[in-house]
Amino acid sequence: MPDAHTRTRAENRRAMEAEIRRLGRAHLSTHGAAALSLRAIARDLGVVSSAVYRYVPSRDELLTLLLIEGYTDLADAVDAAVERADPGAPRARLMAAAMAIRSWAVDDPARWALLYGSPVPGYAAPADRTVGPGTRVIARLLRELSAAPSSGSNPQPDKGFPAELAHDLDAIRTEFGSDLPDTTLLAATTLWAAVIGATSLEVFGQYGADTFAAPEQLFTAQIDAVLSLIVG
Amino acid sequence: MPDAHTRTRAENRRAMEAEIRRLGRAHLSTHGAAALSLRAIARDLGVVSSAVYRYVPSRDELLTLLLIEGYTDLADAVDAAVERADPGAPRARLMAAAMAIRSWAVDDPARWALLYGSPVPGYAAPADRTVGPGTRVIARLLRELSAAPSSGSNPQPDKGFPAELAHDLDAIRTEFGSDLPDTTLLAATTLWAAVIGATSLEVFGQYGADTFAAPEQLFTAQIDAVLSLIVG
DNA sequence: TGTACATCAGTGAACGCGCGTTCACTGATGTAC
């Protein structure tokens, strides 16, 4: 990396912005989102606190940047994992997606907390910029499910969901351009809930220090059980 | 409530301790755990900040108190709901437990966040005092499952879990004094993950403002799907 | 290629705010005789 004297202004700006994001991620890990502080980042940057405002308009804006970056990185990881899996094996593809989610979270618990943990008090994510990146993973799951030829080797009898729920499921089909039947769509949201729950329980330390020696095996077995509801 | 002049010292102390906890819960709701502040509580109490130290030794200790109280309240709510359900209908009892968890979380999102959300940065719960209350709910689920005569109308073929996972499941059986077979025990942890995940997704606002008009119906249908893995 | 001007990065001081915790203290409540 050339030092400041040999870099052009534009290069320097890009480098600074990247460094601020990197430090932001690091502070997330060590102190949590609520304690993310522009002053601390300035300190690590070796720069006076007001200088950071040349690059980032406010603390909340930095949080938004990190949030979007997190959703994007996670979705990229999931996409890559799914694309490595056998195109003809929908169940394996879904499992690959679930495992990619867990791995990403285990590798960076603080960012997982930012995405799927408790909301940051006093901060509201701007929906117009976060919803897109934030729904990429679930959209991918739904697409993989649509590609699955048979919907469930253990097909539930269609229970006739209550009207409001059926209506909500319609709304989802519209939002994601999906045509999955109610039962499968419901099972997809169940898979989603199980993945989020299993991951958060592990990553947020709810499994006591040494309850599970093999959390990845536990996760895989759990998701496998849920998948048996959906896909052959 | 008699005012300070007619209360004895012991009565006053009990009233103050209760009020501090009540205000602590209120601050959790409005500002989140990371921002829980003894000074703010003192202000609401109408008392100088140092006075709070007559009742609570430190901020972290108050957090611990609230954590234990939260686990206890949640477990009490679950116990009450289960006991209202038909003793002969294990599936209905498990569903009652799940719905009690969700209701409790929806009624008090901040306490749910304290229990099952992102860890509070810089705070580590003292295991010796929190593990007991913190495992009451899952212990209850396991007991209800043990009472179930049949283990699964959709019994999974016993997959022969990998050795480490089987070992972990053994450890759980020991910890909770349970004798459920591997497959059922695994399904119980899956149920647990799904309940935590579905509840957190709803309570932490991951379902966009108006994605689901009937979140309770969604939850019920999801849990019902998972229960079909376990109990007839 | 050189000069004049505009843009930009970073400084340092300041505003006003919040926090946890300690300490010596006053005055009221409770207890032992």
Add this chain to the structure above:
DNA sequence: TGTACATCAGTGAACGCGCGTTCACTGATGTAC
């Protein structure tokens, strides 16, 4: 029933720390002619 002493609740000041954000400023980098 009354007095002497111990306990306790609450005060107010202080220590040392952190934060976000604004502002006028200097000096270096880039651009137009």
